[in-house]
Amino acid sequence: MSTQTLTRPQSKIRLGPKIRRLRRDRNLSQAALAEQLDISPSYLNLIEHNRRNVTVDLLLKLADQFQLAIGDLSKDDDGQVMADLIETFDDDIFERHDLTTTELRELVTAAPAVARAVLTLYDAYRNTKAGARSLAEQMTEDGDSRVEFDSRSPADQVSDFIQQSANHFPDIEEEAERLRRDAGLDSGDPLTGLIDHAKTALGVRVAILPPEPELATARRYNASGRTLEISETLSRSSQVFQIANQIGLLTASPVFDTLLLEGQVKSPEARTLGRIALANYFAGAVMMPYAPFLESARSLRYDIDLLQHHFGANFEQVCHRLTTLQRPGARGVPFHMLRTDIAGNISKRFSASGLRIPRHGGACPRWNVYTAFLSPGVINAQISRMPDGESYFCIARTVQKRTGGYGEPQRILSIGLGCQLSEARALVYADGMDLENPRRAIAAGGQCRSCERLDCRQRAFPPVHHTLNLNENVRGPSAYVSPARG
DSSP, X not given: OOGGGTSOOGGGOOOHHHHHHHHHXXXXXXXXXXXXXXXXXXXXXXXXXXXXXXXXXXXXXXXXXXXXXXXXXXXXXXXXXXXXXXXXXXXXXXXXXXXXXXXXXXXXXXXXXXXXXXXXXXXXXXXXXXXXXHHHHHHHHTOOOOOOOOSSOHHHHXXXXXXXXXXXXXXXXXXXXXXXXXXXXXXXXXXXXXXXXXXXXXXXXXXXXXXXXXXXXXXXXXXXXXXXXEETTSOHHHHHHHHHHXXXXXXXXXXXXHHHHHTTOOSHHHHHXXXXXXXXXXXXXXXXXXXXXXXXXXXXXXXXXXXXXXXXXOHHHHHHHHTTOEETTEEOOOOEEEEEETTOOEEEEEESSOOOOOSSSOOOTTSHHHHGGGSTTOOEEEEEEOTXXXXXXXXXXXXEEOOSOTTSOOEEEEEEEEEEGGGGGGSGGGTTOOTTOGGGEEEOOSSGXXXXXXXXTTOOSOOTTSOOBOOTTOOOSBTTBOOOOO
């Protein structure tokens, strides 16, 4: 059986709304574009309304016409909007409206801008609700009722900004390469090189100090004293990362601020969080320079352990860097990445693979990013098949965040990294796995309430937009689905 059993064939990609938008952006009529594609206007009209599939030959012509890479053209831009919209209408406030998935899909297809506006409005509602709760707590404690509301939480603003930028920032890559040249990091020890550069070029003294009792501080910069304190409890890779991070804040802040301004990251809290995220990106780019890292990733077949040793980085740093390899003409495998704690809270998410990572709350318990907690420190590989027919190859492993000494609780997280199943052969972790066998694929979903799988034994909530088929005298795969008699 071919891999098409597990992946959606290119010939069945439906790109109607995107083709229509691209055509209109270039002020082309249907007749004009149809002539350039050597098809009839009526056939193009059917394609734009998703009533005909786009063949491989036509996909190549469209990519050439619009001067886009096939991967960029075939990417389902509205898929994440649809997933977020389903998750939004799962809220109890919409319960009486009884909207169906088909109706939501029609909204996204016909009016994607309206669908995004609905998401913005819902984000504002959630944030206002949270702000009101915070306001009530403040008034109870000290009578201070001052509070500002944003349409999205700061974390969501930054997460959306990174996703829209495809987690690739050429300006920051240039700043990181400049630092590597100026500090001579290519020919020496990066820790010593960064410490010397901070002193000679910036007048900043770096001190690696023992931890203070009952205060877990990894990095502290004293601007008046021009001193950067780094905790000796950090691993060597984390010390390098933190020093590079602070140098980025001191030297590349104008670049960070410009990117955030262009990305419409507006609230003060979100801008601060955004600067932290971009400084982290900068530090990763300093430790793992783009071209050598991409070359090594390809030659080592994305073996994370070997990349860790070669670049003196840790597991999470390498995984994050792999998601940034989106330079035109020099792209790596398009990965998705998420980080979660043992309670299922997702604290980091990005997807270039097309996987829909829930915006609010946790994801499907069948994802190996959760089952990785059962075997700490071991890389788990998994093939996941989603309800929309797409299949992904994913690896996951737990990591520990050590910030204190004996008796201090350690923060245990799980890192998930994955790609389209069609890209899996590029990864060493796929060796020995029968990728073409549909039995190897785990039937998974996105978020429980919005998942359309009715036969899931791990369903924790009833599915939205489906009439419950319940029989109190018959127990089905879960409490929310009763099997029909055949």
